[in-house]
Amino acid sequence: MTSSYNQRDWTVHPSYFSENYKSTHLRSPTKAPIKIEQTNSELTAPSFFPLINHEQENDLTKNGAVNGQQPLGERIVVTGRVVDENGKPQPNTLIEIWQCNSSGRYIHAADQHDAPLDPNFFGAGRCITDNNGIYKFYSIKPGAYPWGNHKNAWRPAHIHFSLFGPAFATRLITQSYFPGDPLLELDPIFQSTPKEARKLLIKTFDIEATEEGFALGYKFDFILRGPKATPMEK
Amino acid sequence: MSLKQTPSQTIGPFFAYGLTPKQYGYNKIKDIASNDLNSEGTIGERISIEGIVFDGNDEPVDDALIEIWQASSSGLYVTSKNLKDTNDSFSGFGRCGTGTNPQRKFSFTTIKPGTTGDNQAPHINFTVFMRGLLSHVYTRMYFPEEEGANQHDSFLLNVPKNRRQTLIAKQISSNKGSVYQFNIYMQGANETVFFDV
Helix, strand or coil: CCCEEEECCCCCCCCCCCCCCHHHHCCCCCCEEEEECCCHHHHHHCHHHHCCCCHHEEEEECCCCCCCCCCCEEEEEEEEEEEEEECCCCCCCCCEEEECCCCCCCCCCCCCCCCCCCCCCCCEEECCCCCCCEEEEEEEEEEEECCCEEEEEECCCEEEEECCCCCCCEEEEEEECCCCCCCCCHHHHHHHHCCHHHHHHHEEEECCEEECEEEEEECCEEEEECECCCCCCC | CCCCCCCCCCCCCCHHHHHHCCCCCCCCCCCCCCCEECCCCCCEEEEEEEEEECCCCCCEEECCEEEEEECCCCCCCCCCCHHHHHCCCCCCCCECCCCCHHHHHHHHEEEEEEEEEECCEEEEEEEEEECCCCCCCCEEECCCCHHHHHCCHHCCCCCCCCHHHEEEEECCCCCCEEEECEEEECCCCCCCCCCCC
């Protein structure tokens, strides 16, 4: 077992409080988190591997479809690697995925945006990385949607991801965006990320990953916290 | 260390159909975990945990996701490496959203964890996600009856004395057996202690 993981790098993660993202005002802790030495509790993680049949869950164009019909929207295939900060591939890593449909509407009952639900799209799935840390899933490109944060506020198209990695300390929930989206510049959530790190949240269009006649390919790598470097032995 | 960590982003308000589908009544995909960690073969003292997440106005948060991770009654974290070596059918991981209970409570049914040995009092690890939280927070729940062990716990010893009580659950009587109440305060005079894990 790894003896400790690098701390969260606060030069890439957003601070808890963001002036322009209103929901943070009453929900962000006001006191600095307390530093600790990691113990077994932080260095271990649950095993999901035997629980999931990801072959049936990594195709969001199919897992919500009724009678073999297809969801509306531009088909995409998203692929990439899960690695740690040293570039070491992370095999058997669970990735949970959720997103809105091509009209910008989530199936969640609390989403009241006046855009149509798609009877053939559920919008959630999972995949697991292979021995080389590679994952792949199919979906449709999510739409942009309005939200109440400020006047004429729109979220850029994004996909939500949840990853565990090898330890409780490597847990990550994030969103990934699409290249060239003019809404990125105006989005307080994306903009709350330190400037240099924002590019790490944007997928790359990839013609190699694109499947001819079927789906546009996007690449996105996840970089999880890695084991702390130990001093060289003499 | 050559690559930069992927930045965290908020879980947003609409995670439930992807992460806790069964609890919220969605059936297209199965849950990987629920708020009941026990099964018939689980060894240990059955307990319940419940709590409310409060925002800075002391309003209950109705769209938080709480995850817990804990050792078995013998103090073992069940991972992919030791899964085969234990006959205790206890995964140690649970999930609950705060959007389905009328009072916005989260709740878990589990067992009291054993001592893991490394200067740690028995405890349950919590991760909290919600809209408006750009990076998740980590905290721990300790047991009020473990006063002796709590005094030597390496995490608690790092916490200023006047804030330690935010990490210690209250035991409340109930017809369901041992119930521990553990509220989480994001801000305010009783702001819960969070750790930079």
